Amino acid sequence: KAGVTQTPRYLIKTRGQQVTLSCSPISGHRSVSWYQQTPGQGLQFLFEYFSETQRNKGNFPGRFSGRQFSNSRSEMNVSTLELGDSALYLCASSLEGHNYEQYFGPGTRLTVT
């Protein structure tokens, strides 16, 4: 089976812009979760989507949003980018959610200047 893929792998944006990241889960997986990883805050949970619905949400501002399509692919959007949004954004897929093994993608490295 192909693993979790994320595009793009690297991204440079300017403060105030918006960005959309994409994640394709493993075939058959219905749950997609997004995480932000920074040296200062570590790995933080953003949100989880299951069958096109946001099922769980972390403590991030409304500038961070996402969606999931009928084929389970997911996108994450960050609007009005801030310098502090520079991070590695990881996507993980699993069969049913957090109570099951999660498979992570390689991540998208976002740099905000």
Added chain:
Amino acid sequence: SQQGEEDPQALSIQEGENATMNCSYKTSINNLQWYRQNSGRGLVHLILIRSNEREKHSGRLRVTLDTSKKSSSLLITASRAADTASYFCATDVVRSSASKIIFGSGTRLSIRP
């Protein structure tokens, strides 16, 4: 502070020795997972242990969970150079209608040849 706190923050051992890492958490959990992250393979799931389980094994890995002490340990036996990585515990926190994964800050393990 983080829900999951790993101890120690860094560990350096000789190849062939055993490595033990600990994770403590604060609130009730559905399950606890251990992950490994290195630059070559990204974040990889190691073991998931549910709140009603006390011990699980997978190859050279042994995980214990003590819900009364809110702690877990990961033992890697007969360490190899390829075990050099950061190890994270992640707790699936019990909420009324949702769950949230919280990662610890990680233990950096170095295996000396």
